[in-house]
Amino acid sequence: MTICQFFLQGRCRFGDRCWNEHPRGGGGRPHSAGPVRGAGGGWGAASQRYANVIQPPIFKHSTWGGSGDGGGFSGASDFGSPGNKSAVFSQNRFSALSSAHPADGFSDEEQRLLDCVAKDMATWESSGQWMFSCYSPEAGKPNVSGFREFSAEEVRLEYYNCSANNNTENYINSVNQLVQEWRNRLQELKALNASGKESLLSQLKNAVTQPLPSLGFGGQQASSFGFPSFPVSSSSSAASFSFKANPSVPPGNAAAVGSSAAASNPPTFGVTSSPSVPNPVGSGNSSAPSAASFSFKTSGTTSGCGTSGLSGFGSSAAANSSSTAPLPVSATPSAATGTSQSGASSASAAQTAGASGHNVTSAPSAVRDGIRPERLYTPRSELTAEELRQFAAKRFTLGKIPLKPPPADMLH
Amino acid sequence: MSSQTVAPRAGPVTGLYPALPAEERSGSRGMALPRLPAVLASSSAGPTRMSLFGSTSGFGTGGTSMFGSTTADNHNPMKDIEVTSPPDDSISCLAFSPPTLPGNFLIAGSWANDVRCWEVQDNGQTIPKAQQMHTGPVLDGCWSDDGSKVFTASCDKTAKMWDLNSNQAIQIAQHDAPVKTIHWIKAPNYSCVMTGSWDKTLKFWDTRSPTPMMTLQLPERCYCADVVHPMAAVATAERGLIVYQLENQPSEFRRIESPLKHQHRCVAIFKDKVNKPTGFALGSIEGRVAIHYINPPNPAKDNFTFKCHRSNGTNTSAPQDIYAVNGIAFHPVHGTLATVGSDGRFSFWDKDARTKLKTSEQLDQPISACCFNHNGNIFAYASSYDWSKGHEFYNPQKKNYIFLRNAAEELKPRNKK
Numbered sequence: 001m002t003i004c005q006f007f008l009q010g011r012c013r014f015g016d017r018c019w020n021e022h023p024r025g026g027g028g029r030p031h032s033a034g035p036v037r038g039a040g041g042g043w044g045a046a047s048q049r050y051a052n053v054i055q056p057p058i059f060k061h062s063t064w065g066g067s068g069d070g071g072g073f074s075g076a077s078d079f080g081s082p083g084n085k086s087a088v089f090s091q092n093r094f095s096a097l098s099s100a101h102p103a104d105g106f107s108d109e110e111q112r113l114l115d116c117v118a119k120d121m122a123t124w125e126s127s128g129q130w131m132f133s134c135y136s137p138e139a140g141k142p143n144v145s146g147f148r149e150f151s152a153e154e155v156r157l158e159y160y161n162c163s164a165n166n167n168t169e170n171y172i173n174s175v176n177q178l179v180q181e182w183r184n185r186l187q188e189l190k191a192l193n194a195s196g197k198e199s200l201l202s203q204l205k206n207a208v209t210q211p212l213p214s215l216g217f218g219g220q221q222a223s224s225f226g227f228p229s230f231p232v233s234s235s236s237s238a239a240s241f242s243f244k245a246n247p248s249v250p251p252g253n254a255a256a257v258g259s260s261a262a263a264s265n266p267p268t269f270g271v272t273s274s275p276s277v278p279n280p281v282g283s284g285n286s287s288a289p290s291a292a293s294f295s296f297k298t299s300g301t302t303s304g305c306g307t308s309g310l311s312g313f314g315s316s317a318a319a320n321s322s323s324t325a326p327l328p329v330s331a332t333p334s335a336a337t338g339t340s341q342s343g344a345s346s347a348s349a350a351q352t353a354g355a356s357g358h359n360v361t362s363a364p365s366a367v368r369d370g371i372r373p374e375r376l377y378t379p380r381s382e383l384t385a386e387e388l389r390q391f392a393a394k395r396f397t398l399g400k401i402p403l404k405p406p407p408a409d410m411l412h
Numbered sequence: 413m414s415s416q417t418v419a420p421r422a423g424p425v426t427g428l429y430p431a432l433p434a435e436e437r438s439g440s441r442g443m444a445l446p447r448l449p450a451v452l453a454s455s456s457a458g459p460t461r462m463s464l465f466g467s468t469s470g471f472g473t474g475g476t477s478m479f480g481s482t483t484a485d486n487h488n489p490m491k492d493i494e495v496t497s498p499p500d501d502s503i504s505c506l507a508f509s510p511p512t513l514p515g516n517f518l519i520a521g522s523w524a525n526d527v528r529c530w531e532v533q534d535n536g537q538t539i540p541k542a543q544q545m546h547t548g549p550v551l552d553g554c555w556s557d558d559g560s561k562v563f564t565a566s567c568d569k570t571a572k573m574w575d576l577n578s579n580q581a582i583q584i585a586q587h588d589a590p591v592k593t594i595h596w597i598k599a600p601n602y603s604c605v606m607t608g609s610w611d612k613t614l615k616f617w618d619t620r621s622p623t624p625m626m627t628l629q630l631p632e633r634c635y636c637a638d639v640v641h642p643m644a645a646v647a648t649a650e651r652g653l654i655v656y657q658l659e660n661q662p663s664e665f666r667r668i669e670s671p672l673k674h675q676h677r678c679v680a681i682f683k684d685k686v687n688k689p690t691g692f693a694l695g696s697i698e699g700r701v702a703i704h705y706i707n708p709p710n711p712a713k714d715n716f717t718f719k720c721h722r723s724n725g726t727n728t729s730a731p732q733d734i735y736a737v738n739g740i741a742f743h744p745v746h747g748t749l750a751t752v753g754s755d756g757r758f759s760f761w762d763k764d765a766r767t768k769l770k771t772s773e774q775l776d777q778p779i780s781a782c783c784f785n786h787n788g789n790i791f792a793y794a795s796s797y798d799w800s801k802g803h804e805f806y807n808p809q810k811k812n813y814i815f816l817r818n819a820a821e822e823l824k825p826r827n828k829k
Binding site: 120123126127128129130132133134135136137138139140143149151152153154155156157159160168171172175 | 504523548549551567590592610633635649650651669670671672673674675677696697698699731732733734735736798799800801802803806
């Protein structure tokens with residue numbers, strides 16, 4: 001049979017009924033929704049052949065007896081039912097055909113996640129929804145790093161405090177900076193390069209939840225906003241907080257802002273989960289309080305050097321030098337904790353490294369009710385010689401990384 | 413059969429119309445009712461009490477919605493009853509009195525550092541009763557089970573107990589960061605106040621002691637919580653979600669992986685047919701609500717999410733405007749739910765039939781809080797700015813409103829097809 005030229009372009013109007021041959025793997029290009037509209041029957045046959053993977057979006061809405069006007073239920077289709085991948089496939093119905101040769105060596109599952117991330121970023125950008133929110137591509141997956149989370153009430157309280165001190169400039173600058181960071185990160189995720197994809201995927205596969213960056217949004221102190229007071233003279237961008245603002249501010253513009261300058265150089269680390277921390281200090285650092293929270297979660301042992309930091313403070317310092325970890329598992333823009341107000345998003349490595357030490361020593365001060373300091377460090381008596389040697393060494397040796405936190409006196 | 417006394421009407425209140433000044437309840441209920449706390453029992457008829465609150469808004473406010481507006485202002489497109497003397501800044505929480513109190517009393521906490529209390533009469537008149545102040549914005553409030561106390565949580569890192577009998581408020585809780593949620597827990601063998609704070613702790617207070625009975629660590633800042641004995645659900649930052657069981661003493665029951673992709677904003681527990689809490693609804697900033705059962709027979713099918721508070725409805729091709737879900741409340745009788753969002757609309761839903769029952773017209777401000785009264789006849793919602801667009805859209809001069817709507821009919825469940 002002759003090969004159907006339209007099918008190769010992805011726009012054969014006859015679909016199954018076409019008299020020409022539709023070769024598998026040849027139609028992996030997206031096409032417009034032209035023939036789909038009325039051809040429920042045609043697609044029905046196609047979907048049988050392709051094992052129910054493709055489901056036209058039309059069916060979704062007729063399932064529930066919704067009242068028709070906006071906001072109908074999307075049933076279990078968004079997250080609940082594992083088999084329904086139409087959210088992604090509705091854009092590219094032929095992707096199943098090209099599954100024989102997955103692009104870039106990613107599996108279907110991974111590709112789906114990546115597509116989902118890209119799509120969500122586009123939606124987030126255009127929808128005007130709240131910016132300062134965490135994000136995860138799928139229920140049950142950990143949060144994608146690089147997004148700082150604040151509730152509207154926290155931001156509002158900050159404004160009220162600042163205006164009580166006649167300090168609204170400070171507030172405006174900090175908020176603009178946050179907005180800029182958000183936008184940068186969003187653009188990054190919208191257009192990931194190969195290494196970006198790798199690290200994102202490994203992030204999502206790793207520990208169930210990342211250690212949570214605790215962002216001192218001026219939490220404990222009155223006017224310390226948890227931000228370095230950069231010479232952000234971006235008074236011109238005073239109005240840029242409005243959410244629907246055109247994100248055409250090129251990342252180059254960010255260079256004007258001190259901290260974000262580092263953001264424009266992602267390649268150094270393969271991943272910049274956050275624009276303002278060029279230093280893979282990441283997880284362990286972020287969290288005096290979150291180590292406290294750690295006591296609820298996993299059982300004190302980490303699954304490997306990659307997800308270090310969860311097992312206590314000391315090891316985080318050493319973990320930084322462990323070379324296998326996909327870099328910043330959750331590099332947080334702010335190394336500071338709520339308690340250690342050391343000016344959160346520190347751009348300079350020195351300051352961050354200092355902050356890491358700072359965090360460690362402030363750990364005891366972060367002890368809240370119910371958390372005992374003994375759990376953060378192991379007494380020497382409980383460690384084997386090998387573990388002690390590892391802690392004492394400059395770098396961890398793969399395969400010999402201790403699972404228990406180091407003794408308190410070994411830190412620095 | 414023909415009683416001479418004026419008996420309260422049973423069944424749906426039909427009289428919740430904009431108040432006509434002539435008609436007034438004589439106030440003599442006749443029957444022997446539990447004694448009202450002094451503050452609430454002080455009788456008053458009509459708006460003469462408005463000067464009780466700090467800044468009065470003038471006489472005519474109560475009737476504005478009835479007299480109609482000459483300008484095309486959209487502050488009350490649903491023509492619902494406006495509560496008199498609303499707070500001067502955004503309303504953060506609303507709560508109606510429990511069934512142990514006769515009548516309906518509404519409290520509202522606001523960003524003007526105050527919490528106000530009104531009596532809501534059956535004919536729809538609202539009478540301001542009292543107010544208390546904090547030194548920071550009030551973020552949450554609740555009633556005790558006997559209706560004699562009101563608990564308030566504030567950004568000044570404290571929580572207070574307001575005794576309505578004496579109109580005194582004392583501090584009962586202290587945190588290291590603003591207190592975001594406060595709930596009263598009444599268990600068979602204990603009662604306490606539960607406070608959730610941005611200092612990542614959940615504390616339980618016996619109101620007589622300055623130290624908490626118990627402190628539980630949260631993975632992140634507490635953003636919202638709900639309590640229906642014996643279950644408590646707490647949602648935190650970074651998509652944290654924890655369920656606690658409250659029998660004997662509060663303990664963590666399960667950590668749940670969030671069914672939503674973005675920041676959690678509000679949570680409300682629902683009950684099953686035999687009145688036991690069985691799951692919760694969780695709203696996010698991304699115009700989506702997840703219905704989650706704790707122990708469903710078939711999780712993949714029973715748990716689901718639905719989109720709401722979006723501009724384009726189901727037309728997903730054009731970019732939509734997506735708004736945050738600011739509050740969720742379940743109707744105490746029908747089990748249907750109401751959601752209110754930053755888009756300035758409220759919607760009623762039937763989660764069992766998985767359908768939408770109604771969406772309101774769009775108000776000119778976001779709706780920041782909502783609640784039902786104890787028998788589900790009244791739905792209250794607050795129209796005020798929720799900071800969803802930042803400080804630029806904040807207008808301190810703009811008036812805030814609380815509206816009351818007759819909820820008996822509109823929230824009846826749809827018959828399952």
